[in-house]
Amino acid sequence: MENINTNTKNVFKIKNLNLSYGSKSALQNISMDIPKNQITALIGPSGCGKSTLLRTLNRMNDLIDNCKIKGDIRYEDNDIFEKDYDVIGLRTNVGMVFQKPNPFPMSIFDNIAYGPRCQGIKNKKTLQEIVEKSLKNAALYDEVKDRLRDSAKELSGGQQQRLCIARAIAMEPDVILMDEPTSALDPIATAKIEDLILELKEKYTIVIVTHNMQQAARISDNTAFLLMGDLIEYDKTDIIFSQPSKEKTEEYITGRFG
């Protein structure tokens, strides 16, 4: 079950991952592989450990006091917990988009140029090209091309979220982690982001947390179902939603709890 794609390269290989916050366990013995250029969804009821698992992939849990991790995660075959591992490089390759759109309080242009500038890119023309390309790839360019110098805070919620995706893309990542990226959006903005995510998998590997099972069914290739920190079942999305092998999965996807 942990390796569901024998023909596909796996970007992440997670083995026997255990994570606790202080004395409270949040993930128990998780093993799963994340295939390249596919969309992998993490589903399960609130508090089951979806965000925690997502955050371990680019070591965002390092920022949380009390968080203890055991086990093994390989990114592109390198052990991300190894001493002296390049965590900054990992976070550049593995970008993140959060639940609530969080544009920086600056212009649309500067939001996208922020990361590349931090990496030392100063050339105006280069920055302009990066901004334009990132906005195009995030399906936002046409809506904002005449007001790149306006504050990002003036955009609608859905536009702000696409801006955050563009900001992640500007760093030229390989993987984009998304934690409930549409839960603050209306259905039309949600549909736009879902279309965008489907386009993005041509170039990127996507791992998305969603509490919306229909969303997982609509857009993901693979689905992992978590319950109280255990990985109950991980398989191709159509199998999880049509013929899951575990009773708990069946109960969850048919809405008997959650």
Ligand code: ADP
């Ligand atoms: P989900 O995203 O599935 O709702 P989380 O990964 O946020 O679940 O949380 C899993 C468990 O870990 C929950 O019991 C939650 O209360 C706990 N938890 C999450 N973040 C922290 C934290 N920073 N400190 C302590 N406990 C946490």
Ligand code: MG
């Ligand atoms: Mg969460």
